Amino acid sequence: MxxxxxxxxxxxxxxxxxxxxxxxxxxxxxxxxxxxxxxxxxxxxxxxxxxxxCIGGQVLELRMARWPSRGSDMALPYLPVVQIVQIAHINTDGTEQVIDPALYRLTGNRLWFMPDFVAPLQSCQPLPVRIRYRAGYGAFDAQGAWVNDxxxxxxxxxxxxxxxxxxxxxxxxxxxxxxxxxxxxxxxxxxxxxxx
CATH class of the missing domain: 1.10.3230.30 (Phage gp6-like head-tail connector protein)
Structure with a gap:
């Protein structure tokens, strides 16, 4: 990781x-x-x-060697976690595949994979699973600027x-x-x- x-x-x-x-x-x-x-x-x-x-609002990328099992959850490091930006992985053919957001949910700093999530086959490259998320204190205002709290x-x-x-x-x-x-x-x- x-x-x-x-x-x-x-x-x-x-x-x-x-x-x-x-x-x-x-x-x-x-x-x-x-x-x-x-x-x-x-x-x-x-x-x-x-x-x-995380203190200031920022985007982190967590890279892992394998997927968590479906129906399970995992704690994302460096809280407070605000939102999942994207989850993707490198396929066996070397291309990146983005995971449908309907297959996961964020609760606090825990990422839940839905029961119908099936872990795709992944590349032999090191750390092919990628989870990008926003963390830090604050939220976006109506104009899309981050307001730190x-x-x-x-x-x-x-x-x-x-x-x-x-x-x-x-x-x-x-x-x-x-x-x-x-x-x-x-x-x-x-x-x-x-x-x-």
Whole structure:
């Protein structure tokens, strides 16, 4: 099983929110703030993130070696799962076949295959089964734009990291380990962390 990000996450914190948090009243450092926001979010978000979940709305692709059995379900990693984009597989002749959406259903972060789903023969290629899904906090608005609604404590933690890195722009060495998260940030995030 392998999960990759096909569509990068939508922003969770805006530059304006970072400016307000840092009490900055000029746009001179907006580029730096945007970079720090992306770095902080990337440290926490998605398959490579510390939280083990998706924060910003994004499209993931789960690739598997074989189909689950019909009438069964499977948990999709990196919740919250919002919608299935597409399920497909590589046929024995090397072409891709899309599975009819009537043959599966999403309930929470669980993907159910209906009793009449018959697993097609698949290629000998590695990981021929592909499940694309949207995950993250939020929903689409009437204009089709993603509106993030991440919990306030996650947004606060990202802003705290941005503030720390903005105030200390150079790498520093202290007695603390360099791979640990600041205590206040970890305390805010701990309830949302998914441990595997």
């Amino acid at each position: 392998m999960v990759s990000v096909l569509e990068p996450p939508s922003p969770v914190v805006t530059v304006s929110e970072a400016r307000a948090h840092l009490r900055i009243d000029h746009p001179d450092d907006d580029g730096l703030l945007e970079t720090l926001i992306k770095a902080a979010t990337g440290w926490l978000d998605g398959p490579a993130g510390w939280l083990g979940r 991440a919990p306030a404590s996650i947004k606060a933690a990202i802003l705290m990291l941005v503030g720390q890195w903005y105030a200390n722009p150079e790498a520093v060495s202290t007695n603390a380990s360099t791979d640990t998260m600041p205590f206040a940030v970890e305390a805010l995030l701990q309830p949302y962390r998914v441990l595997s």
